[in-house]
Amino acid sequence: MNYVFSDKVSGLQASAIREILKFCAFPDVISFAAGNPAPEAFPTKVLAELSDSVMQTDPILALQYNITEGYTPLRDALKSWMGSRHCFEAGADDLIITSGAQQANELACKVLCNEGDTLICESPSFIGSLNAFRSYHVNLVGVEMEEDGIRLDLLEQALKDAKKAKLIYLIPNFQNPTGRTMSWEKRKAVYALAQKYNAVILEDNPYGDLRFAGEDIPAIKTLDTDGRVIYTGTFSKILAPGLRVGYVSAAEPIIQKIIVCKQVADVHTNIWAQVLCERFLATQNIEQHLAGLQKIYRHKCNLMLEGMEQHFSRKITWTKPEGGLFIWATLPQGSDMMGFCKRAVSEYKIAVVPGTAFSIRENDPSDSFRLNFSTPTDEQIVRGIEILGNMTRELLDK
Amino acid sequence: MNYVFSDKVSGLQASAIREILKFCAFPDVISFAAGNPAPEAFPTKVLAELSDSVMQTDPILALQYNITEGYTPLRDALKSWMGSRHCFEAGADDLIITSGAQQANELACKVLCNEGDTLICESPSFIGSLNAFRSYHVNLVGVEMEEDGIRLDLLEQALKDAKKAKLIYLIPNFQNPTGRTMSWEKRKAVYALAQKYNAVILEDNPYGDLRFAGEDIPAIKTLDTDGRVIYTGTFSKILAPGLRVGYVSAAEPIIQKIIVCKQVADVHTNIWAQVLCERFLATQNIEQHLAGLQKIYRHKCNLMLEGMEQHFSRKITWTKPEGGLFIWATLPQGSDMMGFCKRAVSEYKIAVVPGTAFSIRENDPSDSFRLNFSTPTDEQIVRGIEILGNMTRELLDK
Numbered sequence: 001m002n003y004v005f006s007d008k009v010s011g012l013q014a015s016a017i018r019e020i021l022k023f024c025a026f027p028d029v030i031s032f033a034a035g036n037p038a039p040e041a042f043p044t045k046v047l048a049e050l051s052d053s054v055m056q057t058d059p060i061l062a063l064q065y066n067i068t069e070g071y072t073p074l075r076d077a078l079k080s081w082m083g084s085r086h087c088f089e090a091g092a093d094d095l096i097i098t099s100g101a102q103q104a105n106e107l108a109c110k111v112l113c114n115e116g117d118t119l120i121c122e123s124p125s126f127i128g129s130l131n132a133f134r135s136y137h138v139n140l141v142g143v144e145m146e147e148d149g150i151r152l153d154l155l156e157q158a159l160k161d162a163k164k165a166k167l168i169y170l171i172p173n174f175q176n177p178t179g180r181t182m183s184w185e186k187r188k189a190v191y192a193l194a195q196k197y198n199a200v201i202l203e204d205n206p207y208g209d210l211r212f213a214g215e216d217i218p219a220i221k222t223l224d225t226d227g228r229v230i231y232t233g234t235f236s237k238i239l240a241p242g243l244r245v246g247y248v249s250a251a252e253p254i255i256q257k258i259i260v261c262k263q264v265a266d267v268h269t270n271i272w273a274q275v276l277c278e279r280f281l282a283t284q285n286i287e288q289h290l291a292g293l294q295k296i297y298r299h300k301c302n303l304m305l306e307g308m309e310q311h312f313s314r315k316i317t318w319t320k321p322e323g324g325l326f327i328w329a330t331l332p333q334g335s336d337m338m339g340f341c342k343r344a345v346s347e348y349k350i351a352v353v354p355g356t357a358f359s360i361r362e363n364d365p366s367d368s369f370r371l372n373f374s375t376p377t378d379e380q381i382v383r384g385i386e387i388l389g390n391m392t393r394e395l396l397d398k
Numbered sequence: 399m400n401y402v403f404s405d406k407v408s409g410l411q412a413s414a415i416r417e418i419l420k421f422c423a424f425p426d427v428i429s430f431a432a433g434n435p436a437p438e439a440f441p442t443k444v445l446a447e448l449s450d451s452v453m454q455t456d457p458i459l460a461l462q463y464n465i466t467e468g469y470t471p472l473r474d475a476l477k478s479w480m481g482s483r484h485c486f487e488a489g490a491d492d493l494i495i496t497s498g499a500q501q502a503n504e505l506a507c508k509v510l511c512n513e514g515d516t517l518i519c520e521s522p523s524f525i526g527s528l529n530a531f532r533s534y535h536v537n538l539v540g541v542e543m544e545e546d547g548i549r550l551d552l553l554e555q556a557l558k559d560a561k562k563a564k565l566i567y568l569i570p571n572f573q574n575p576t577g578r579t580m581s582w583e584k585r586k587a588v589y590a591l592a593q594k595y596n597a598v599i600l601e602d603n604p605y606g607d608l609r610f611a612g613e614d615i616p617a618i619k620t621l622d623t624d625g626r627v628i629y630t631g632t633f634s635k636i637l638a639p640g641l642r643v644g645y646v647s648a649a650e651p652i653i654q655k656i657i658v659c660k661q662v663a664d665v666h667t668n669i670w671a672q673v674l675c676e677r678f679l680a681t682q683n684i685e686q687h688l689a690g691l692q693k694i695y696r697h698k699c700n701l702m703l704e705g706m707e708q709h710f711s712r713k714i715t716w717t718k719p720e721g722g723l724f725i726w727a728t729l730p731q732g733s734d735m736m737g738f739c740k741r742a743v744s745e746y747k748i749a750v751v752p753g754t755a756f757s758i759r760e761n762d763p764s765d766s767f768r769l770n771f772s773t774p775t776d777e778q779i780v781r782g783i784e785i786l787g788n789m790t791r792e793l794l795d796k
Contacts, residue, residue: 001596001624003651004564006512012658039458047461048453051670055446060437063445063638099497099664106662110533114404115513132662135508166402198399226399240461242669253401260410264504264530266497270668271640272449 008115008137013362020354023345030384033351034375035176035325038300041293041374042240043280050279054272062272068263070097070247071271074278078233078247081281087249088221088231094255097247098262099269101206104232104248106132107265108202109167111257113138118162120199121169122150124358124366126176129169129204141165142360145175149182152189159197167202168194172220174207174324177358177370181322184217191223200254201229209238209290211323212298227251235277237325238290243273297323297374303381304373311389313396318371325374328355331367332396340395341369350388406513406535411760418752421743428782431749432773433574433723436698439691439772440638441678448677452670460670466661468495468645469669472676476631476645479679485617486629486647493647494657497667498639499604499632501660502646504530506600506628507565509655511536516560518597519567520548522756522764524574527567527602539563540758543573547580550587557595565600566592570618572605572722575756575768579720582615589621598652599627607636607688609721610696625649633675635723636688641671695721695772701779702771709787711794716769723772726753729765730794738793739767748786 024031054062069075079095082088088095098104105128113119115137121130123142133140141162143154149172159165170190172182182190194201203220221231227250234246248258262268280286304327308318318329329352331337341354355366373381422429452460467473477493480486486493496502503526511517513535519528521540531538539560541552547570557563568588570580580588592599601618619629625648632644646656660666678684702725706716716727727750729735739752753764771779 001598001626003510003598003649005509005655006515008512009509009655009659012655036463039462042458042461044453044457044461048450048457051453052446052450055442055449059442059446060440061640063440063442063640064437065434065634065639099668102662103664111403111407112401114406117404128662128665131658135659135662200399200401228399236463241463241665242459242461244664244666244668251401257403257407257410260529261407261533264500264526264533265663266501266642267526267639268642270497270642270671272670273668 008135012131012135020341020345020351024351029345029349029351030376030380031351032371032373032376032384033353034372036375037237037241037325038296038374041296043284043289046280046284047240047276050276050283051272054275054279062275066268066271068259068268070269071274071278074274077278077281081286082249086222087219088224093249094252095247095249096255096259096262097245097269097274099246099266100236100241100244101204101232101234101246102128102132103262103265104246105129105169105202105204107258107261108230108232108248109133109136109138110261111254112200113166118165119167119169120155120158120162120165121360122171122175123360124177124355125169125360126171126204127357130360133169140360145178145180147180149180149186150190152186152193155190156193159193159199165197165199168199169202169204170220171204171206172217173205174210174321174326176207176324177326177353177355178328179319179321179324179326181217187217187220188223191220194228195226199228203229203231205231206234206237207324208233210293210297210325212294212301214322221249230254238293239277239280243270243276245269245273245277297325300373300378300381301327303378304371304385307382307385308389311386311393313392315396316392325372327371327373328368329371333367335367337367337369344388344391348387348391350384352388406533410529410533418739418743418749422749427743427747427749428774428778429749430769430771430774430782431751432770434773435635435639435723436694436772439694441682441687444678444682445638445674448674448681449670452673452677460673464666464669466657466666468667469672469676472672475676475679479684480647484620486619486622491647492650492653493645494653494660495667495672496644496646496660497664498634498642499602499630499644500526500530501663502630502644503527503567503600503602505656505659505663506630506646507531507534507536508659509652510564510598516563517565517567518553518556518560518563519758520569520573521758522575522753523567523758524569524602525755528756528758531567538758543576543578545578547578547584548588550584550591553588554591557591557597563595563597566597567600567602568618569602569604571603571615572608572719572724574605574722575724575751575753576726577717577719577722577724579615585615585618586621589618592626593624597626601627601629603629604632604635605722606631608691608695608723610692610699612720619647628652636691637675637678641668641674643667643671643675695723698771698776698779699725701776702769702783705780705783706787709784709791711790713794714790723770725769725771726766727769731765733765735765735767742786742789746785746789748782750786
């Protein structure tokens with residue numbers, strides 16, 4: 001039969017960058033295209049022990065249906081952890097477990113946006129969230145960033161133009177794909193604009209615990225006096241992404257709607273994984289664990305930045321992230337960025353993600369590409385960056 | 399702030415039967431209101447061993463990101479298992495892993511239905527699916543059932559009236575909540591009607607492997623010559639629901655859209671759970687395992703039916719399921735069913751689910767209630783049914 005898909009999904013495409021990503025499976029390709037946390041950062045031994053313990057002593061807990069809101073001891077542990085970091089007050093907000101932060105971001109959009117409603121986000125932004133929003137047929141409006149985050153003048157203009165923007169989606173810490181961090185001053189200004197135009201802020205913070213340089217900046221959520229910030233977090237980058245355990249904290253009426261939508265989405269999140277996260281928090285020193293991760297990522301990021309400094313053409317610029325997983329490099333204006341990325345992978349066997357993957361509107365041009373330093377080994381970083389650097393010099397300096 | 403939710407979710411309510419379900423937490427209440435598989439049916443020892451093995455020997459597989467489509471060896475194993483049961487031909491269809499069948503059913507609706515599109519289902523039907531469909535603001539049309547499934551005359555009328563019905567949602571085996579099974583003749587007739595009116599069938603088969611009496615009836619999917627059947631299944635009832643592993647098999651263009659929507663919903667299903675399911679299929683005798691489950695459920699169902707036969711008022715009728723988890727009991731027409739259920743739990747400490755929970759349109763009346771025999775112990779079944787039976791006789795026979 002001929003299929004007629006719904007309007008909201010008929011425009012959704014499997015990612016246009018698949019052509020490049022499929023090269024990553026070739027054994028001779030060095031991939032800086034992934035977004036995976038470093039496997040050596042997984043506390044595999046501890047998780048194996050915790051898993052064995054729960055499967056031996058409490059298998060029915062780990063295997064039976066549970067409630068949609070999530071495993072209560074994990075919710076309590078997270079509330080207390082968030083509270084200790086001055087992220088939110090447990091009293092005013094509620095917190096539930098989701099199947100990764102991806103689900104939290106998707107459901108925030110589902111409960112708040114009708115088709116055609118305006119959702120404002122940083123430009124560029126995380127492709128997974130953009131596609132989630134697209135799948136509800138919202139009107140995505142991108143706002144350009146500068147070094148310390150979204151441009152306030154353009155954000156206010158976008159809020160004005162939209163008449164009634166429902167959501168402002170932000171990744172304030174080590175943003176994907178740019179690695180940029182929003183300053184404290186800017187966080188306060190963004191919150192004030194959300195108040196002025198009565199919009200809800202969706203604050204996505206998957207990388208906040210991976211700060212390896214500079215000082216922590218409090219979440220926008222800490223400013224939230226009137227319940228307009230939905231805060232999403234995840235264990236994907238601090239424990240392991242295969243667990244698919246994230247969480248969302250927001251005012252109770254919003255959480256109630258998200259619970260109903262989560263119930264129809266997957267009933268609840270895999271309960272074994274939730275118990276593992278809870279027992280990890282209960283039995284391990286989480287701050288010490290995070291310090292270990294930060295050390296790994298600081299080393300890998302510096303290794304990549306040093307290589308870029310040494311080998312890249314001076315005509316290329318790039319961000320110097322203080323955390324997270326990504327560096328954002330920019331070719332001279334008007335370059336054939338897509339041609340560059342295709343040639344890098346097909347001729348030089350180095351994979352990066354073309355910036356257009358993160359464009360707010362498909363086919364919006366980009367001069368940039370994203371480099372990931374968490375997945376490759378040290379040796380791959382050193383060799384790969386030298387090869388890519390030589391390519392940039394050949395291409396741009398001759 | 400005052401929240402304005404999207405039209406599609408603003409009508410969604412936490413279930414109206416919560417008032418009754420909250421009684422189930424009281425230790426002195428015997429609950430026939432659950433839908434959980436029997437915990438004694440979980441192969442906990444085998445799953446603990448398989449889990450320990452994968453966490454010891456291949457922890458990165460179990461913890462790292464994986465592809466949205468699901469763990470390839472599990473997909474292959476399921477294709478071959480489905481093939482051996484004449485469910486579908488691996489060549490024409492594709493099969494992916496979902497976070498429970500719940501996700502598969504939700505995404506089928508998302509990819510095919512615009513807001514306002516008509517989706518036809520059996521009346522009554524599974525509340526989880528109904529709420530999933532409601533969350534996309536479709537026009538739900540219920541079609542009455544008879545002993546051997548949906549009424550064909552009314553189904554054709556509904557298809558005619560709808561002009562263009564997108565989906566027909568069916569649970570052909572041991573339907574939730576009625577326990578009824580659609581006959582083979584009816585399956586063929588339903589498929590022919592779907593062809594005639596060019597609708598897609600969403601065949602939900604969570605209980606098909608739990609047949610403990612009568613003869614297997616092939617899935618509607620086996621009739622699918624033109625790719626119009628989306629078939630969903632799950633490990634929830636045959637291994638353990640906390641794993642949240644289901645699957646969906648459909649024509650490749652539909653599966654492609656579902657993959658994109660699953661990617662934005664939760665990236666992929668918990669990978670440890672997928673590996674466990676795969677290793678269970680690879681190392682255990684699944685048919686023997688299913689025979690063990692069938693024995694447990696046959697016993698529990700018979701125990702409940704015998705108790706009802708002995709103690710219930712003759713004015714109550716009920717279904718005699720050949721599998722699954724549920725019995726559907728019906729009070730004399732025009733009874734105060736909700737009052738009956740409330741009194742059962744508050745005075746007699748016996749919880750059942752009022753039939754209105756499964757109504758296609760909220761507040762549609764029902765004279766029935768659902769009894770679950772898989773979760774309570776044998777002792778609870780014997781005692782609980784006697785108490786409930788005495789209540790029915792007091793109420794109806796005096």
